[in-house]
Structures are given as structure tokens and as C-alpha cells.
Amino acid sequence: MMSDALIHFDKVSKTFGIMTVVDDLDLSIGKGEFVSMLGPSGSGKTTLLMMLAGFESPTSGTISVGGKRVDALPPHKRNMGVVFQNYALFPHMSVADNVAFPLKMRGASRSEIVERVTKALDMVQLGAFHERRPIQLSGGQQQRVALARALVFEPEVVLMDEPLGALDKKLREQMQMDIRDIHHRLGLTIVFVTHDQTEALTMSDRIAIFNHGKIEQIGGPSDIYDHPKTQFVAEFIGETNLLSGKVSSASNGLLTVTLEGGQSIRVASAAALEPGKHVKISVRPERIELRSSGEGQNELKVKISDIVYHGDHLQIQADTGSRSLVIKAPRNVVTSQIGQEVVASFSPEQCWIVS
Template structure:
């Protein structure tokens, strides 16, 4: 996969003084892929994007596109469109002039520029806004202009750094769908930086989870969410319950684990573990049911300590011998009450071991 990658980061590091923000990182991105870089502030994701764009130089390692190194090229020679969170529009220019700017810098003729600007603005549904200034537009419209400007010169790659961070929830969700649609229609290669988990899950072909300058895990959204490989990823993406315990037996793809408090659970796992090994088991709140005893391989006795109304579900906090459990309960079920004794049940396939 590395050899025929469209974009390849080969052992790339970046240090500012004594602080290493990207640490010996290896990443391959295929042509036409939408890859999101997700992680907390300071995890290195934006620095990696800035190195790909040419605004920062690697301290070591190399970056190549289509097999050719680009780390020594200036930004304007990399044929990449960039969209920032703050839009970076020129206030004294009209919408059309803003979008035309990259073409002007490349010496494209006036007639071709007018045609391309019209197409780019139609693509982001701003065909009627040619003559307006950025100050006359809403935040969402300004972001569409920035997107049109990044697409107008038909770049090979579009880089986006928290492009929807300043928008309200409804507009942000609409723009997620619009960018996703443009990606599918044009077959663009998009590298997208965000700290919003839902955004990454919604839009990406693959997600790279960053932690302290390294990629902790990379995979399809479903893999990252349903099978996080480490405790950091399990806790960073969505909510999870972590149960500590020791392996008591390992056979036929199932681990028997005695969790803290003494109760036994079964975990589906292809990895081999020795009896006595300490493990952590992750189980998502929506995978747990509060149900009568006797219906599942894994049943933990709990007492309901809090019930929080969340609109589409109830968040139930339950006390088990192994520690507190968070359960997402559908509102169709008879609502649990504080103080209720219950059984938290889940199958071996709905929990997994994290490193």
C-alpha cells in the first residue's frame, strides 16, 4: 500500500525547538480517498497538514505525491487547494474575485477564469452571489466561497483544516453533507483535520487518530468506532465503558475474564492471552441492555444511580461491582428509575480487548 500510495509520509518528524509535534510518522493515502486526521489539540494533526501544504517543512523524513517528493517545493507548486477555519477571504474583493484569485496567480485567461469561477460557485450553490463582498455573507456562505476558491483551479488534493469549526450545528451538518457530495462527484483526494468525532465518522473513508505526534490507529469509521485497538482510541471516539479484569481461560476465540468485583464475562478475541494476564475490556453504552437475567452470556448485576434525559435516548448510570457503567437506553423501553436493581447484559461480540 505504501509503494503505490498517492500521498506518502515517510518517517516524517517535526520539532519546534525541543518539542516534537510529529514523531517519525508513516502514512499512505490513496487517490480519491477522504482521510480525516482526528485528535485532541496539540496531537500533531494540523502540523502534518501544514507540512503537506508546504507552509511547514519536515525536520526529517519525506513527503511525496504520485511518487515524487514535494517537501522542497513551495506551496504554489504543489497543486493543492487549502480551506482554513477562518476562511481567509480578501475583504476588499467580491465573491467572484476571491474565487478567481488562484487562477489569476496562475495566469489563466479572463474568459476561462469567468467560466471556471461560474462553475465553482454553482457547485457550492452560490451562483447568484458573484458581486457580493465577504462582509455581506453569512459564515456558512463565506465557507462555501473558501471551498469554491480551493476547487476552482482543479487541484489534485484538497486540504481542510477545521473548515466547519466556526459554524453552528445545523449549518455544520449541512456543509458536511455538501463536502461529502462534492468529494463523491469529483473524486477528489481530501485530507481533513478535525477534532469533532461525529464529523470524522460522517465524512471519511478512513480516520487516523492522532496522539502525541503519532497515529494511534487508522481505519474505516466502523473499525475505529466498533473495534478501537487502544484505550485512548476507545475513550476518544464516542463513549465507552472500560472494565478491568484478568483472563481466566482462553479457548475457541473466546476469553473468560474475571472483572473487578469478581463477576465473569466472555469476550470474543482472536488474540492469545495467558490465564492471569491483566486486560481492559471496552463496551459501548448502546451495546448494553438493562434486561431480565438469563438472556445473555454476559450479565452484570447493577443498581441504577442516575437517569439523564437526552432526547432520543436515556443515559443511565448504573453501579456495578466492577465500577460505574453508562448505558444508552431507548425511550421505548420502560424507563429505569434511580434505585432499581437490574442486569446489564451484552454479548461477547459486543465487547473487545483494548491495549
């Protein structure tokens, strides 16, 4: 448990019948931290968020906020703002009344409501929309209203469940920046559920990768992306190439691995694995360089089988003889052609062992 944790899940499990959705999970979230819970459908991330919000109860384990247990408290007594994907706005109410609703439920005075609603709508750039109804707003504007409603009573924690999933790409990216800005300005503690890897990398202080009700890995975006601990994390966050081989020697923090097909590479590894051990190695597509001749480290002879234009880069398929590599290359430096034999190169520090 982190010493400055605001939120703490202690051995929390949730079962529905014979199905375990969250499995004996521990997680601590610091005050002012933006933590994304990322994983495929059914991995437990939304169920954990609903337990924190109070809409579900743990089957076992405890949830505490600020050192006090909240798992027995009803949702309205947890001082948390919640934003859902479907906005959950009241269609018969104006924008201002939708945002004012949590304050009215808490018995705030009329003058305080007017002041706070105005401030919250200004914060999400909807100051001129007080009297509109939700049906008169775009999807992005409705999501801003939902965000203002979650922030208007100045909650300790804001929970977001796939809040941007229904928006188009451009609007989603704009909202990502807006939420990041609000998080920084207000110092909010935000727990954010998403299945979008780019969204998690863009917005988070830390990312928790969920798989079958457990956290497979948790860390900062660069740590998760650059040093995945497992094959699942390597494949779920971004793209990766997985190479299989056998350790042939180890010295000075470097493993020499003989790959399937007979070629050898060197891998930086803190663990001194025994010779003969079978390993899997992850290499991100953008870490691999193509060269016309051998002049780098970890040189693999490959044959280009396909080149796909992606605008800002080229995606290249290269055949090693035993498997295919995916390579992301800057479009202005690639002169290779389909069928050409070249060398794929990457350094020992740009690949890693995964379990």
C-alpha cells in the same frame, strides 16, 4: 505503503525547539480517498497538514505526491487547494474575485477565469453571489466561498483544516453533507483535519487517530469505532465503558475474564492471552441492554443510579459495585427506575480487549 497511494509520508518528523510535534510518522493516502486526521489539540494533525501544504517543512523524512517528492516545493507549486477554519477571504474583493484569485496567480485567461469561477460558485450553491463582499455573507456562505476558491483550479488534492469549526451545529452538519457530495461527484482526494469525532465518522473513508505526534490507529469509521486497539482510541472516539479484569481461561476465540468485583464475562479475542493476564475491556454504551432478569450473555448485576433524558435516547448510570457503567437505551423500551436492581447484558462480540 499502499500500492495505489497518491500521498505518502515517509518517516516524517517535525520538531520545534525541544518539542517533537510529529514523530517519525508513516502515512499513505490513496487517490480519491477522504482521510480525516483526528486527535486532541497538540497531537500533530494540523502540523502534518501544514507540511503537506508547504507552509511548514519536515525536520526529517520525506513527503511525496504522485511518486514525486514535494517537501522542497513552495506551496503554489503543489497543486493543492486549502480551506482554513477562518475562511482567509480577501475582504476588499468580491466573491467572484476571491474565487478567481488562484486562477489569476496561475496566469489563466479571462474567459477561462469567468467559466471556472461560475462553475465553482454553482457547485457550492452561490451562483447568485458573484458581486457580494465577504462581510455581506453569513459564516456558512463565506466557508462555501473558501471551498469554491480551493476547488476552482481543479487541484489534485484538497486540504481542509478544521473548516467547519466556526459554524453552528445545523450549518456544520449541512456543510458536512455538501463536502461529502462534492468529494463523491469530483473524485477528489481530501485530507481533513478535525477534533470533532462525529464529523470524522460522518465524512471519512478512513480516520487516522493522532496522539502525541504519532498515529495511534488508522482505519474505516466502523473499524475505528467498533474495534479500537487502544484505550486512547476507545475513549477518544465516542463514549465507552472500560472494565478491568484478569483472564481466567481461553478457548475457541473466547476469553473468560474475571472482573474487579468478582463477576465474569466472556470476550471475543483473536489473541489467546495467558490466564492471569490483566486486561482492559471496552464496551460501547449502546451495546449494553438492561434486563429485569438473567436471560442474555455477559450478565452483570447492576443498580440504576441515574437516568438522563437525551431526546432520542436515555443515558443510564448503573453501578456494578466496583464501578459505574454508562448505558444508552432507546427511550421507548426502558421501564427501569432509579434504585432498581437489574441485569446489564452484552454479547462477547460487542466488547473487546484494548491495550
